[in-house]
Amino acid sequence: MLRLENVHAYYGQSHVLQGISLQVQPGEIVGLLGRNGMGKTTTLKSVMGLVQIRAGRIQLNELTISRRPAHRIARLGIGYIPQGQRVFSELTVLENLQLGLSRGRLNGALLDKVTRPFPVLKERLTQAAGTLSGGEQQMLAIARAMLAQPKYLLMDEPTEGLMPSMVQALEDQINVMKSEGLGILIAEQNADTALRVCDRFYILEKGSVRAESLTHETSLEQLQKYLGIGL
Amino acid sequence: MKISRRSFLKLSAGTVALGAVVGYTGHAQGRAILIGHQLDQTGAVAAFAKWHNQAIAAAIKRLNEQKGIAGRPVELVNSDDSQTQPAVGKDQFGKLVNQKNADFVIGSVFSGTNIATAPLAKELKTVYFPQGISTPITGDQGNRYIFKSYHSVRAAVEASYRWALDNLGKRWTIVASDLEFAQSQAQDFSAKVREAGGIVIDIITVPFRTPDFLSSLNKINLSKTEALYQAFNAVDTVRFMPAAFEFGITRRVPVFGLIEGVDVLDVNTPPYEGAYFVTSYPRRADQIPSELTKLDASYRERVGIGTEGKSLDGKEVVPIADLFGSWQAVSLIKLGVEQSNWQSKKDNPAFIQALEVNRILKAEESFPQGEQFLRAQDHLSFHSHYIERVENGKLNVKVRLPEGLYTPQVDYTKEAF
Amino acid sequence: MKDSLQRLSFAFAIAALTIFPWLGNSYQISFLTSILVWALYALSFDLLFGYTGLLSLGHSVYFGLGAYGAALAIKQLHLSLWLALLVGMGIALLAALAIGLFVVRVKSHGFIIITAVTSLVFYLLAQSGRELTHGNDGFSFTTPPIVFGLVDWSFSNPIVRFYFALIIVTLAFLALWWLVRTPLGQAFRLIRENEVRAEIIGYPVTQLKFMAFVIAGTFAGFAGAVYALTNRFVSTELFHWTISADAIIWTLFGGAGTLIGPVVGTGLLFWVKEWLSEVWKTGYPLLVGLVILLLIRFAPDGLVGLARRLIGRRNST
Numbered sequence: 001m002l003r004l005e006n007v008h009a010y011y012g013q014s015h016v017l018q019g020i021s022l023q024v025q026p027g028e029i030v031g032l033l034g035r036n037g038m039g040k041t042t043t044l045k046s047v048m049g050l051v052q053i054r055a056g057r058i059q060l061n062e063l064t065i066s067r068r069p070a071h072r073i074a075r076l077g078i079g080y081i082p083q084g085q086r087v088f089s090e091l092t093v094l095e096n097l098q099l100g101l102s103r104g105r106l107n108g109a110l111l112d113k114v115t116r117p118f119p120v121l122k123e124r125l126t127q128a129a130g131t132l133s134g135g136e137q138q139m140l141a142i143a144r145a146m147l148a149q150p151k152y153l154l155m156d157e158p159t160e161g162l163m164p165s166m167v168q169a170l171e172d173q174i175n176v177m178k179s180e181g182l183g184i185l186i187a188e189q190n191a192d193t194a195l196r197v198c199d200r201f202y203i204l205e206k207g208s209v210r211a212e213s214l215t216h217e218t219s220l221e222q223l224q225k226y227l228g229i230g231l
Numbered sequence: 232m233k234i235s236r237r238s239f240l241k242l243s244a245g246t247v248a249l250g251a252v253v254g255y256t257g258h259a260q261g262r263a264i265l266i267g268h269q270l271d272q273t274g275a276v277a278a279f280a281k282w283h284n285q286a287i288a289a290a291i292k293r294l295n296e297q298k299g300i301a302g303r304p305v306e307l308v309n310s311d312d313s314q315t316q317p318a319v320g321k322d323q324f325g326k327l328v329n330q331k332n333a334d335f336v337i338g339s340v341f342s343g344t345n346i347a348t349a350p351l352a353k354e355l356k357t358v359y360f361p362q363g364i365s366t367p368i369t370g371d372q373g374n375r376y377i378f379k380s381y382h383s384v385r386a387a388v389e390a391s392y393r394w395a396l397d398n399l400g401k402r403w404t405i406v407a408s409d410l411e412f413a414q415s416q417a418q419d420f421s422a423k424v425r426e427a428g429g430i431v432i433d434i435i436t437v438p439f440r441t442p443d444f445l446s447s448l449n450k451i452n453l454s455k456t457e458a459l460y461q462a463f464n465a466v467d468t469v470r471f472m473p474a475a476f477e478f479g480i481t482r483r484v485p486v487f488g489l490i491e492g493v494d495v496l497d498v499n500t501p502p503y504e505g506a507y508f509v510t511s512y513p514r515r516a517d518q519i520p521s522e523l524t525k526l527d528a529s530y531r532e533r534v535g536i537g538t539e540g541k542s543l544d545g546k547e548v549v550p551i552a553d554l555f556g557s558w559q560a561v562s563l564i565k566l567g568v569e570q571s572n573w574q575s576k577k578d579n580p581a582f583i584q585a586l587e588v589n590r591i592l593k594a595e596e597s598f599p600q601g602e603q604f605l606r607a608q609d610h611l612s613f614h615s616h617y618i619e620r621v622e623n624g625k626l627n628v629k630v631r632l633p634e635g636l637y638t639p640q641v642d643y644t645k646e647a648f
Numbered sequence: 649m650k651d652s653l654q655r656l657s658f659a660f661a662i663a664a665l666t667i668f669p670w671l672g673n674s675y676q677i678s679f680l681t682s683i684l685v686w687a688l689y690a691l692s693f694d695l696l697f698g699y700t701g702l703l704s705l706g707h708s709v710y711f712g713l714g715a716y717g718a719a720l721a722i723k724q725l726h727l728s729l730w731l732a733l734l735v736g737m738g739i740a741l742l743a744a745l746a747i748g749l750f751v752v753r754v755k756s757h758g759f760i761i762i763t764a765v766t767s768l769v770f771y772l773l774a775q776s777g778r779e780l781t782h783g784n785d786g787f788s789f790t791t792p793p794i795v796f797g798l799v800d801w802s803f804s805n806p807i808v809r810f811y812f813a814l815i816i817v818t819l820a821f822l823a824l825w826w827l828v829r830t831p832l833g834q835a836f837r838l839i840r841e842n843e844v845r846a847e848i849i850g851y852p853v854t855q856l857k858f859m860a861f862v863i864a865g866t867f868a869g870f871a872g873a874v875y876a877l878t879n880r881f882v883s884t885e886l887f888h889w890t891i892s893a894d895a896i897i898w899t900l901f902g903g904a905g906t907l908i909g910p911v912v913g914t915g916l917l918f919w920v921k922e923w924l925s926e927v928w929k930t931g932y933p934l935l936v937g938l939v940i941l942l943l944i945r946f947a948p949d950g951l952v953g954l955a956r957r958l959i960g961r962r963n964s965t
């Protein structure tokens with residue numbers, strides 16, 4: 001279980017996370033929803049160790065991971081797909097994938113497996129990743145993250161800027177990962193996606209959890225109201 | 232590489248063409264003798280170097296008007312900018328010899344560059360005439376390929392310390408730049424003061440091109456000091472003297488030093504008033520000893536120096552004494568070539584042996600500074616010194632002193648070629 | 649295919665350099681020797697800048713320490729040539745370890761500033777330690793000959809100096825060629841592209857930067873030691889910040905992030921400087937400034953990048 005307990009974080013003087021508590025179980029997809037600037041990204045960065053928390057605790061199963069360097073946290077089994085550009089653009093697609101493996105070479109079977117949901121990647125193996133479209137880069141980032149076999153995956157606005165067909169493929173893949181037992185924490189502004197894939201979600205407002213609920217208890221209208229869309 | 236090769240070709244072509252012209256006019260024949268100049272176009276000694284270059288050119292012109300050297304024309308080859316940097320100067324020496332085919336090289340005025348170049352001169356078996364005056368250049372830092380026709384720091388100190396102790400004071404504070412040339416003075420002068428029973432209160436070392444002299448001036452113990460010895464390169468002197476003046480130091484104690492640190496500066500300003508300098512030649516023509524006045528007039532005319540020691544347009548102060556080193560180096564080359572029947576650089580050992588005999592060089596157009604003694608052991612020549620004092624903005628000779636002969640530190644004649 | 653072309657050009661370049669002493673005069677041989685040495689220095693800088701993305705303004709520190717280490721090992725301790733080389737490199741290594749510990753933690757602009765400060769501090773230290781360094785005036789010394797069996801090669805021979813530099817610089821080049829292809833070299837490049845991304849996929853970025861810093865400093869010290877041995881003269885100018893700036897200029901000019909770039913950049917700029925010194929003295933800084941501006945605007949990957957793109961375009965049409 002990945003758990004945040006009363007986490008506080010600051011950027012200089014500004015108190016950005018004001019006591020966040022949340023948890024993600026294996027095989028569960030959890031949404032972290034909220035309008036722009038509410039602290040979703042900062043929460044993910046805190047888990048990853050990219051932002052130092054001032055108070056509270058972050059635990060991976062029995063292990064307290066707060067205050068460890070990011071690379072350690074990654075090696076402990078937490079994958080992170082940040083917002084925006086997510087791949088090493090100067091490396092080829094294949095080289096990016098290879099990075100997912102901490103040891104050994106990428107063999108044919110493994111390659112087939114990770115590219116099955118995204119056949120387009122297989123056609124572009126020797127191409128520089130920077131030349132892929134935004135959606136393709138997102139696919140590549142996910143495929144790379146999967147090769148590292150994390151226990152939990154943090155995704156920051158994965159559907160941002162994607163074509164609808166790509167959004168579909170992405171949602172399918174998220175469900176596949178879930179079925180393999182991965183716990184996924186998704187920061188989202190897109191209420192549609194959140195309702196379709198998440199089992200549960202937390203709604204952030206000004207750095208604290210305003211509400212927590214199960215997906216089947218919530219309607220799109222309610223959620224959009226929270227997120228300040230369609231008002 | 233292509234370009235260096237091309238310039239090499241150009242140079243050879245130029246030599247051939249010049250040879251043809253000279254041959255036609257019938258003044259001199261044979262391949263030209265190339266005299267290289269390790270020229271600092273920029274940096275602390277650039278103002279000196281420019282005049283040295285002019286003096287060499289004038290000396291060469293004079294030779295070529297006669298029969299050249301042993302009937303061969305003489306040509307000046309300048310290095311690229313040596314930048315008053317030992318490392319650069321050393322490389323430029325290599326280029327002068329190996330790329331520009333200089334037969335002899337007249338060196339930089341910067342002692343650091345001379346010391347860096349000396350081992351290379353020996354390695355390339357090329358006779359080198361350094362123009363810096365730091366004592367070790369003709370001591371343990373020099374070698375058999377080094378000749379100097381102008382004094383060393385030690386000779387100047389040896390010639391003048393007695394006068395300074397008798398007339399200026401017994402208790403000395405020495406303020407010296409950390410440059411080789413200035414450190415050499417601090418060492419030699421302090422040794423002499425102590426030897427003669429005087430007292431060295433303090434030796435204050437100042438970084439070259441220090442942004443301010445305040446802290447150094449503060450260290451001078453004025454209540455104990457009777458006289459101040461200053462040793463700086465001109466780029467520092469020009470700031471040190473006004474600072475000392477503002478501190479009131481120049482009025483309280485006599486200030487003494489070598490002219491080499493001041494020689495491109497106009498002393499007609501209050502900070503220099505009353506200061507004493509050891510010189511090896513009077514700056515102003517009316518101060519010249521009578522037996523040298525005729526030579527003086529023609530030397531000034533050939534190099535382009537006015538009677539007050541300035542350039543003909545009156546804009547620059549010329550380091551008139553310093554230039555003898557370069558002028559007379561050309562004369563030494565002529566002497567050595569003619570006496571050894573030198574044909575090419577393979578005759579350099581013979582050339583060196585011809586010059587390294589104890590010899591009096593008479594005052595004449597080739598040695599216009601006055602009669603001098605070229606010593607065999609350390610290849611150094613010794614000449615008269617003067618004490619000059621700034622009075623009403625002008626340098627006046629107070630006394631003429633003998634040459635300041637000292638025990639040689641080395642015997643190059645025993646060194647292998 | 650591409651690799652075999654690279655190997656072919658490498659072999660060709662080495663062959664051309666090997667026969668050079670038959671073609672050039674002593675000055676030209678010495679000139680090429682210093683290009684080789686400085687190219688190695690530029691290469692060491694490129695490992696840090698081009699490969700790892702760390703812009704250091706203090707690389708002269710390690711070159712200077714390497715040079716002085718070797719020079720003093722010979723002058724004061726009378727050590728052999730090879731030991732002097734090791735001493736120079738060792739001192740640079742120690743300094744890079746000590747300094748690296750502090751500076752690699754400082755990010756982006758801070759890193760540039762703090763490394764500039766190290767170069768300033770070492771220059772001033774070297775200047776004030778006149779008894780040891782002899783300041784700007786520097787000192788000369790005699791490099792011990794290479795002796796084994798019947799051979800006795802003196803460093804007063806420019807050809808000996810040239811081959812010594814050629815062999816050493818070639819070996820160092822190959823070592824760097826190997827290094828940048830190892831997983832470690834790959835990790836350096838990930839840091840250059842995006843250190844956060846490298847960190848979140850599990851690379852210990854700070855430790856890796858430290859390693860890059862130390863390796864680059866050691867190679868710079870090695871270059872400095874070779875410089876001292878072939879030049880047989882050192883002065884505190886070697887610590888000056890302009891020496892750090894030279895590394896940046898040569899590398900940017902030739903092409904950062906490649907091994908051939910710094911070598912080409914150093915060689916060409918030396919040659920241009922040499923050529924201009926006879927035609928137009930003040931031209932070099934002006935011209936180099938202009939060329940660098942143009943390159944940054946139109947070919948940020950330097951001459952090598954420009955050449956690659958031109959060749960690539962021709963092949964694709």
Ligand SMILES: Nc1ncnc2c1ncn2[C@@H]1O[C@H](COP(=O)(O)OP(=O)(O)O)[C@@H](O)[C@H]1O
Nearest residue numbers: 011014016034035036037038039040041042043
């Ligand atoms: N590097 C930063 N420095 C200072 N403030 C920041 C920084 N990054 C984000 N913030 C501020 O922190 C708050 C939360 O930001 P963020 O976590 O990015 O929100 P979200 O991901 O929900 O849009 C915002 O007010 C934002 O302006």
Ligand SMILES: [Mg+2]
Nearest residue numbers: 040041042083
């Ligand atoms: Mg965000």
